[in-house]
Amino acid sequence: MKYMATYDLMESARNTNQWLGASALALGSYPITGLVPNPFFQIIAAWGEITERTFSRMVAKPDWNIQTVVGADGRDHIVSVEHLVKRPFGDLIQFKVHGRPEKARRVLLVAPMSGHYATLLRSTVASLLPDCEVFITDWHNARDIPVSAGKFDVEDYTLYLVDFLRHLGPDTHVIAVCQPAPLALAATAYLAEEDPSAQPRSLTLIGGPIDPDAAATDVTDFGRRVTMGQLEQFVIQRVGFKYAGVGRLVYPGLLQLASFMSMNSERHSQAFTEQILKAAKGEAGDHDRHNRFYDEYLAVMDMTAEFYLSTVERVFKNREIAQNAFVVDGNKVDIAAITDVAVKTVEGADDDISAPGQCVAALDLLTGLPDEKKASHVEPGAGHYGIFAGRSWRNNIRPLVLDFIDANAGRPRRTPRLRSV
Template sequence: MLYYLYEMNHAALAPWRAMADAGITFWRSPVNPLSSTQLGRSWAASLELFERTTRRYGKPEFGIADTIVGDDLVAVEEVEVQAKPFCRLVNFRKMWARKTKQHKMLIVAPMSGHYATLLRGTVEAMLPHYDTYITDWVDARTVPVLEGSFDLDDYVDYVTEFLRHLGPNTSVMAVCQPSVPVLAAVSLMNAAKDPCAPSTMILMGGPIDTRRNPTAVNRLAQEKGAEWFRNNVIMKVPAPHAGMMRDVYPGFLQLGGFMTMNLDRHIDAHRELFWHLIEGDGDSAEKHREFYDEYMSVMDLTAEFYLQTVEKVFVNHDLPKGTLTHRNLRVDPSKVTATALMTIEGERDDISGVGQTEAAHDLCSSLPKEKKLHHLQPGVGHYGVFNGSRFRKEIVPRIVEFVNKNADDRTAQKPATNGRAKTA
């Protein structure tokens, strides 16, 4: 019922948003003599805030047109390599003047509410060094029920299939939520002696063992239990969406959770936007728009995937306890022998606490020390683990150095710098 009320509210506000758009155009029109006055800017700012806080934000574009490799500016083309019902495998193909081969890097984006475009900065940082791919997850409300279900086992299957498609000596990077299914997929591929098992696995801010330094998110799941989430947050997609009648965890609920965790900060940000607009500070206002256009864009998750993740990862801790299974086959990270492991955490991460991702080193007990590396990045939170200036300057060089060290071909480029990090 809540999903239907959400849709009705969105529809009811549509005429008011249209009027707000018209008002913004009027008050900012250069032919309007009041547009440059305090009154005109105040009205325009008020209308923009109303429109932005009541709209539905669509999926953003990656919008990556080029990258710099060495001293060369190289054009980039976004190419769909594989298309499955719940995910697109996208390659950011470089349009080289001369044919150049690079080591392949698969970035597994989180399926936790936001679109894969949240990792735009991660992709841009990897592009100069690697032939970069990303999992572009599909909004569950757009997938017809006839396409079937999608659960945690399917997630592992998708990752495995993509790695096999990319072939031997690929590296895989999991950002946040996919750390568990990626570690599961790599463990199963290593156990099966799969030649396409990745040469390197990078896990970033992921919930490998949420018993370590639990956060508010972890404690909520532990206290409520999977059944509470099943009864309170799972809803059916209403018409006219293509996925109508599919059970989902709606994106607007996830966004509400994100917002309430730091509500004061978001209120202050919108208050500052209002004053930036009145003062004519276009640069600051545009930075706000860019951030919230991405942050407010959310997608629905299939109910079966969401509930299994809550139960197996956050409530039962199946992976660190050794009880996680994939299609009735036990997942054993100690079987990982051919894939080097790097883990990265943020000192101020309030989503995945310090130590939760590092726990992967204990689980991958058969890997020698020289094939393991852990890096704790000072001064960053969850988002800073995979984006921002410190990510680009301090984390990326360490990733490049570690991946190139463990790549078993001669296509990898030289490390950007000699970084120092904690060895697990």
């Protein structure tokens, strides 16, 4: 399947469905249809509206849409997104709150590169902004990166994190969400050996597969069953002619989305059926609960083939992080080298992607870290999404994480560098 034709075929199918939705919306919206005493045309228009929006949002990067934050003075302060470090495959950005004294807590959110944009953490960012200076890794869509930019795999990802942490300075607290948890742990260990003065103050790992074999899920079962040859043959494609990354080997976001949807197909089908009926009745809103969720959920990005394949092979199959055998740029990373960075793990009791046990395995690897600098939390009733963006995060996990950050803040080590690069 490593051909442009298969990539362009998927894009053509998406574009056709978007066009069909737009056509049905236009057909069902003609004023003359009001003369027909039958809900058929309302249903057609509603189906078209939902279908067009569904397929159009798959290729649009969502906006952060964080305009203001309320300060301690009770006033709204303007928030701007500023790029501190620009790199071919991802940037380090800051949510700059204007007119507010700088907060003592400096938090780097490490966003996952697993088929969605970093904006998946929008609500996480919004919840932290009132109390923290917030930075985040903003990964780029591989389809928009020219082949001339080179490769990007798990080692490159880890080195990007290392560079970002060096730029921010050592008074930073890292929160890694889901997929990057093992690589954030590796980056911290890398710094512990190569540049100890650039280590973060604390590291919070949320729902990440440190040891995928610690608890089985559909994701880990898939990783065991499939061979690397099968993955390379059946899911890797070349970016088509429409995008700047034409010819680049990628794992397409549309394929990732299809796998996401298939895991809970009945729930998604019911959600879209209910939304069509609401739209037909005039009860659906442009920013209602359904649209807020799916505007983000359906916005997918391509991953470089080497990143996807190396993640499956090295993190899931070979368990290099879990066995403390991960190598970065020719250097073996020893997780036991972490001796003074406080580490906390957070898991959801009902997480069906990174089940409880996978993330907390990090603490057993930290043999050089005192027990008083280790912490863990399992949130009852919380699924994967809820532990970083849902009610469980807002009401229970966020306060615990902020307390953990405060408990390990210490005295400032040095003034961070914040110039643009």
